[in-house]
Amino acid sequence: MKNIKFLLVGILFGTVLTKTEAVSWFRIQEMFRFQSFHMYGIIGSAVVVGAISVWLIKKFKIKSIEREEINIPSKQFSKGQIIGGTIFGMGWALAGACPGPLYALLGAGYPVILVVIASALLGTWTYAWLKPKLPH
C-alpha cells in the first residue's frame, strides 16, 4: 500500500510528459535540430523548479513524511557518463524516446514500443554482463 503514492506521482509525471508531447518522436527530432524552444523550455524549467525545491529542502531541513532526514546521495563521476552518455544520446535520437516516454507511449496506445522496451532491457542486461570489462 505504501507504494501507491509513487504510483500516483508516476501518473502525474506520465500524464504531463504525454500531454506536453515530450514523449513524441517528432519533438525529439525538433529538439536535436534546434528548431523549437519547446523541449528546452520543459527541461530547463523542470530543472529550475527542481533546484529551488532541493535548495529549500536543504535550507529548512525538511523531513520526509516518515520523518526521515532527506538525503541526496552524490553521483560518482566515471567514464561511463562520457561513453555511456554518448551511447544513450545516440539511442535517444535514433529511437526518438528516452526511458520515461517508452512507458508512457505504451500506455498511450502504441504497443509497437514494446520492441524498444525489450531492446532497452537487453541493452541494460548486456551492460550489466560486460560491466567488469568496460572502462569506468
Next chain:
Amino acid sequence: MIEILKEPWPWYVSGPLIGISVPLLLVLGNKMLGISSSLRHACAAVAPFNIKFLRYNWKTEIWNLFFVLGIFIGGFVGGVLLNNGLPVNISPDTIKDIQGLGITSFQGLVPSDLYNWETVFSIKGLVILGFGGFMIGFGSRYAGGCTSGHAIMGLSSLQWPSLVAVIFFFIGGLLMTHILTPLIYNWLN
C-alpha cells in the same frame, strides 16, 4: 475544463510540473527521481544469473516499478483520455527535414512509418527501434542514469557528474541526428 486539458500543454506548465516530481519523491519517501533504473530492477528480477551488477535485492527498489507503472497509466490518461486527435505541432522546418528522411505520416505521437509491426521486423525496424532501444538501455545504465536521473534530478541537486552526462547525451544525440541519421535512412530506405 476538459477541453483546455486536451490542448497540448505548453512548456511553462509542464516543465514546472515535471520539476515538482523531484521534491514530491523526496518528501514522500526519500526517493531520487530516476526512470532507467527500472530497467535494471526488471533485469535483476527476471534474469540476474551470476551477474554481480544484477545480484541485489531489487524488491527494496519496488517503489521505482510502481512509479513507472504510474507513467504507463499517465500515458493512457494523456495519450488516450485527453487525446485531442491533432498531430504534434512541430515547426515547419522539422517537418521538411523529417520528410527528407522519407517519413510521410505526421499523425499521432510517433510516425507510423517507423512504428508499425511490419517495419519492426524488417532491417529498418531492427536498426532504428531495436538498436536504438538497445543503446538507450546500455547507455543509460553505463552513464548511471537517463534524462530523468541525470538531467532533472542530477542537475536539480547540482551534481557535476550529471552535467557531464547531460552534455554527452546531447553530443550523442546531435551526432546521431545530424551525421548518422541521414546515412542510416539513406541506407535503409
